[in-house]
Structures are given as structure tokens and as C-alpha cells.
Amino acid sequence: MNLEQLQRAVFEVTRQPLTPSERLRPRLPDGRCVREIANALIKPNDRMTSFERLQVYSQQYWFRIMGSLSEDFPGLRSLIGGRKFEKLAVAYLNECPSESFTLRNLGSRLEAWLRKRPEYIAGVERVAIDMVRLEWADIEAFDKLELPRITTADSAKLDGDTVLRLQPHLQLLDLAYPVDELLLRIRGKASKSDTASNAVLKFPRQARIRRSSLPRPGKVYLAVYRLNGIVYFKRLTRDAFALLQAMGEGKPLEKAIEISLVRSRRSLDRLGGQVQEWFKEWSSLGWFARQS
Amino acid sequence: MPANRFNGNSDYGVGIGLRVPHYQHIFSKKPVVDWFEIISENFMVDGGRPLEILDQILERYRVVQHGVSMYFGSAEPLNREHLTRLKSLVKRTKTAWLTDHLCWGSVDGRYTHDLLPMPYTFEAAKKTAQKIREARDFLEVPIAVENVSSYAEFHVSEMTEWEFLNEVVEDADCGILLDVNNIYVSSRNHNFDPFEYLHSVPAERVAQIHIAGHTKYQRLILDTHDHPVIDPVWALYARAIELAGPTATLLEWDDRIPSFDEVHREALKAKRYLPSQLREAS
Numbered sequence: 001m002n003l004e005q006l007q008r009a010v011f012e013v014t015r016q017p018l019t020p021s022e023r024l025r026p027r028l029p030d031g032r033c034v035r036e037i038a039n040a041l042i043k044p045n046d047r048m049t050s051f052e053r054l055q056v057y058s059q060q061y062w063f064r065i066m067g068s069l070s071e072d073f074p075g076l077r078s079l080i081g082g083r084k085f086e087k088l089a090v091a092y093l094n095e096c097p098s099e100s101f102t103l104r105n106l107g108s109r110l111e112a113w114l115r116k117r118p119e120y121i122a123g124v125e126r127v128a129i130d131m132v133r134l135e136w137a138d139i140e141a142f143d144k145l146e147l148p149r150i151t152t153a154d155s156a157k158l159d160g161d162t163v164l165r166l167q168p169h170l171q172l173l174d175l176a177y178p179v180d181e182l183l184l185r186i187r188g189k190a191s192k193s194d195t196a197s198n199a200v201l202k203f204p205r206q207a208r209i210r211r212s213s214l215p216r217p218g219k220v221y222l223a224v225y226r227l228n229g230i231v232y233f234k235r236l237t238r239d240a241f242a243l244l245q246a247m248g249e250g251k252p253l254e255k256a257i258e259i260s261l262v263r264s265r266r267s268l269d270r271l272g273g274q275v276q277e278w279f280k281e282w283s284s285l286g287w288f289a290r291q292s
Numbered sequence: 293m294p295a296n297r298f299n300g301n302s303d304y305g306v307g308i309g310l311r312v313p314h315y316q317h318i319f320s321k322k323p324v325v326d327w328f329e330i331i332s333e334n335f336m337v338d339g340g341r342p343l344e345i346l347d348q349i350l351e352r353y354r355v356v357q358h359g360v361s362m363y364f365g366s367a368e369p370l371n372r373e374h375l376t377r378l379k380s381l382v383k384r385t386k387t388a389w390l391t392d393h394l395c396w397g398s399v400d401g402r403y404t405h406d407l408l409p410m411p412y413t414f415e416a417a418k419k420t421a422q423k424i425r426e427a428r429d430f431l432e433v434p435i436a437v438e439n440v441s442s443y444a445e446f447h448v449s450e451m452t453e454w455e456f457l458n459e460v461v462e463d464a465d466c467g468i469l470l471d472v473n474n475i476y477v478s479s480r481n482h483n484f485d486p487f488e489y490l491h492s493v494p495a496e497r498v499a500q501i502h503i504a505g506h507t508k509y510q511r512l513i514l515d516t517h518d519h520p521v522i523d524p525v526w527a528l529y530a531r532a533i534e535l536a537g538p539t540a541t542l543l544e545w546d547d548r549i550p551s552f553d554e555v556h557r558e559a560l561k562a563k564r565y566l567p568s569q570l571r572e573a574s
Contacts, residue, residue, distance in 0.1 A: 064405055
């Protein structure tokens with residue numbers, strides 16, 4: 001058995017979801033016996049069988065990635081409860097194993113996966129997906145690039161043909177539920193960890209989050225952005241959101257305003273001087289980047 | 293402290309890991325610390341608070357980068373995006389040397405986020421050394437590889453762990469981040485003499501030493517980095533210093549992290565094992 005074959009064999013076993021009592025499953029999905037695979041790969045010692053030694057690594061794999069996903073999505077966990085979250089997380093991580101060198105990206109495919117597998121959020125589909133979108137936007141806003149901001153001199157030169165670039169960390173979300181309020185209540189109760197140890201003792205169930213009551217539906221247009229190292233949520237009007245969205249699509253200012261009028265079904269008269277006020281505020285929040 | 297080409301001919305003393313719970317203390321009290329070790333992956337981001345924190349640290353302290361997911365021992369090629377981001381961070385921190393683990397952890401582009409033990413084969417040693425050389429050539433900084441704690445051994449192994457370590461570092465011509473706690477943990481899990489391991493390490497290649505605590509269970513020891521260093525590990529450290537000379541030393545404490553002062557005090561115990569003239573000078 002060469003290096004590649006050995007590593008494939010070990011990974012195939014260790015990434016199989018654990019039993020409810022957090023043990024290695026006796027068989028792989030194709031029916032092969034895990035004990036036989038372990039015996040062929042791993043030496044036993046005077047205290048542990050080959051199976052038990054391989055199990056240590058399977059447990060560490062699952063405890064680590066489950067813990068990381070749980071840290072990143074406390075809002076989803078709070079919405080659906082701890083047990084359902086664990087089932088969802090195992091299924092998601094089994095079907096979408098990490099493809100990044102950093103655990104930061106572990107939840108990057110969660111929204112798309114939930115849209116295909118809504119049975120894991122049955123009864124709360126829309127609000128749960130809104131929460132996942134918000135929690136992922138929060139991660140993106142936390143450490144995405146901040147480009148140099150436009151200056152007052154740049155602002156003075158703006159005209160209808162100007163294409164304003166939005167900061168990469170600025171995330172725009174149209175939500176059907178006010179999950180921002182809910183997440184703000186939950187945030188701060190879970191702490192991030194950074195570790196160089198290769199041991200995780202258990203799935204961090206002790207970091208329990210009380211299950212939240214479902215918020216009532218209510219359209220929310222939200223900007224998630226970073227200012228001075230801190231991530232903020234800012235609610236927007238539908239018009240403002242439409243304008244920012246069009247600018248984010250790379251439209252020149254005049255065109256962006258036109259599009260936003262169509263999308264928000266407003267007239268230019270009604271929008272009036274609000275646009276100038278918005279630009280002033282958004283510039284002060286650093287949402288516009290200088291063109292390179 | 294004596295220097296060698298594997299730690300950029302630097303003279304670092306005793307440092308500790310830079311951890312989130314200590315940020316406030318570090319920025320408000322500005323404690324005297326010889327150097328901080330950072331987990332590279334935590335700062336390989338586009339922007340935001342992690343890099344702002346790092347820049348503030350770099351204004352006052354020396355930093356050495358320690359990685360957890362380069363996976364020199366994985367059969368698949370190095371991840372180019374990882375390398376590119378790592379190089380950008382190397383330029384930012386000006387780390388005198390860079391470390392990661394002698395282990396594997398990815399298969400077909402899928403990551404375990406664990407430090408999995410190597411099969412100690414000549415094929416594995418050759419492939420691992422090749423990847424270390426590639427990474428060093430790209431990153432343009434000395435690399436030292438760390439021996440990991442392990443809980444399993446493979447039937448296919450053709451040599452001991454320390455023979456494998458020698459094989460890799462000689463072939464790659466790289467340094468060693470000697471983790472004496474990991475030697476202890478593995479020695480208990482696999483029934484070998486930790487001093488035999490230590491005496492087999494090419495002392496001239498030791499760029500840095502790690503010390504840490506661990507957790508003892510009935511049938512195995514886990515490398516948890518959540519306790520003070522125990523006496524048998526200090527004994528290994530003392531012997532390592534006798535063999536390699538005073539070497540940059542780092543205490544790892546990653547879980548159930550106590551106060552900054554407690555972690556720093558534990559780390560500074562390492563100075564007891566320095567030759568007396570250096571102990572007085574430091």
C-alpha cells in the first residue's frame with residue numbers, strides 16, 4: 001500500500017459519521033467491515049485495538065468540525081435546537097467536507113446545501129435560511145478586504161457616469177425575517193477558539209444556546225459591514241438597498257439610480273434629496289472604495 | 293541564544309502563543325515578552341480585525357509563524373492558494389523562520405483539520421521532503437517541521453518515528469521544531485523511550501522547541517495543550533537544551549487558557565534550564 005492509498009483509506013473511515021454514542025460505525029456505506037480495515041492499517045498496542053486507535057482520529061475529526069460549525073452558526077442552532085442542529089451538521093459535513101485549509105470556510109456551502117435539503121429545517125425553512133445567510137455574511141464582513149476609501153476630493157468629482165465600487169466586506173441581504181435582531185441577542189455567548197493542538201476532547205455541547213422563539217415575518221433590507229474592525233448590521237430602506245445593489249452590480253451612478261427606481265417602484269421626485277443624504281452617510285461609513 | 297540557519301540565525305528566547313483571550317491584557321499592559329508565535333492560518337485572511345491586531349502586535353513584538361494545515365506529509369501536491377496567502381503573511385510578519393507539522397491531513401483536496409501521523413516509509417519521507425523543499429523555495433524563509441503527538445502507528449512503517457524525522461529533515465535540509473511534549477505523549481502511547489528519540493534528533497537542526505501540557509486518560513494520553521508542563525516533559529526539555537544549546541522556546545496553551553501572567557510564568561520556567569550565565573543575562 002503506497003502513501004496515497006493509505007491516506008485515502010484512513011480518511012474514508014475517519015470521515016464516516018459516528019454512531020449516536022460517538023463511536024466508529026462497524027461498516028462503511030459499501031458494506032466493508034471497519035474493524036478489518038483498521039486491523040490491516042493500524043498496529044494495536046497493549047491497551048487499545050487497531051479499531052479503537054483509528055476511532056480516536058475519527059472522533060477528533062468530527063468533534064473539531066462540528067465544534068467549528070456550531071461556533072459559526074449559533075443563530076441557526078438557536079432556531080432549530082441543539083439536537084436538530086447536530087443532525088443537520090453531520091449531514092452537511094458528510095456531504096460537503098471541508099475543501100479549504102482554513103475552518104473559516106467550513107460553512108461556505110451551507111445555504112446552498114440547505115436549499116437542496118430543506119428537510120433538515122422543516123417548518124422553519126425561510127427563517128433558517130435567512131439566519132444562515134446572515135451568519136455567513138457576518139463571517140465575510142469580519143475579514144474580507146477593505147480597499148482604500150474614496151476621499152472628499154473623489155466625491156466632488158462624481159457624476160452620472162461614475163462607477164462606484166463597494167467595499168468587498170460590505171454584504172447586502174434582503175431578508176424575509178428580522179433575524180438580525182435575533183442574532184444580536186444571541187451573539188457574544190459563543191467564543192471562537194484558535195488552537196494548534198491535535199486533540200479535541202468532545203463535541204462542545206456545554207456551550208448550550210437556549211432555543212429561540214421564531215420571529216414574526218417582516219421584510220428587512222440589511223447591510224452587514226465592518227468599521228474599525230467591528231462588524232455592524234444596518235437596516236436600509238428598500239430604495240437605498242436597491243440603489244446599493246445596482247451599484248454592487250457595477251452600474252454607473254445614473255443607471256444605478258434608474259434601476260433602483262424601477263426595483264423600488266418609486267419616482268425620482270419621491271426619492272428626491274435622499275440620494276445625496278445616503279451617499280454622505282455611506283461615504284462616512286467607508287462603504288465606497290477608490291477605483292484601482 | 294545561539295542561532296542557526298534553520299531559525300534565520302536569530303536569537304529568540306522564551307515566547308508564548310498569541311491567543312485571543314490575552315489580546316486585551318497585551319494591548320493595555322504591554323508586557324515584556326521575547327516573542328509571540330501565531331497560528332498562520334488565523335491571519336491568512338484578506339483584512340479585518342485579525343490583521344489589525346497582528347499589525348499592532350508587530351509594532352512592539354517579534355512574531356514567528358506556526359502553521360497547522362500545510363500538510364507536508366499529504367500525498368497530494370501543496371495547495372497553491374495556501375502558499376500564496378502564506379507568503380503574503382510572511383512578508384507582513386517578517387518571520388525569521390516558519391514552522392508546520394510533520395504530518396498529513398488532506399486527501400483529494402478535502403481537509404481533515406487534524407494532524408494525522410505519517411506512515412514511516414521511505415516513500416513518504418521522500419515525498420514529504422520534496423514538498424518541504426518546494427514550500428521553502430516559494431516562501432523564501434527557513435522552514436522547520438514539528439514532530440506531532442500520535443495515537444496510532446501503521447503496519448507499513450519501515451522505521452521508527454525518529455528515524456523518519458531524520459530521513460525527512462536530511463533530505464529536505466530543513467530545521468526541526470522539536471516538541472518535547474509530543475515526544476513524551478507519543479512515547480507513552482507507543483511504549484518507547486523518549487530519551488532514545490531525543491538522542492537521535494540531529495541537534496544542529498533544532499530551530500525551536502515547543503513545550504506544553506497534555507491530558508492523561510486510562511488508555512492513552514492526548515495532546516490537549518490545556519495544562520501546565522509536567523516534570524517528565526521538563527526533564528526532556530532540559531536534555532534537549534543540553535544537546536542543542538539554548539534554543540528559541542515556546543509554550544503552547546490552547547484550551548482552558550488561564551490569564552496571560554499565568555501562561556507567561558509557566559513559559560518562563562524554561563529559563564531554569566538555561567546555562568547559568570545565560571539565565572542571569574536574560
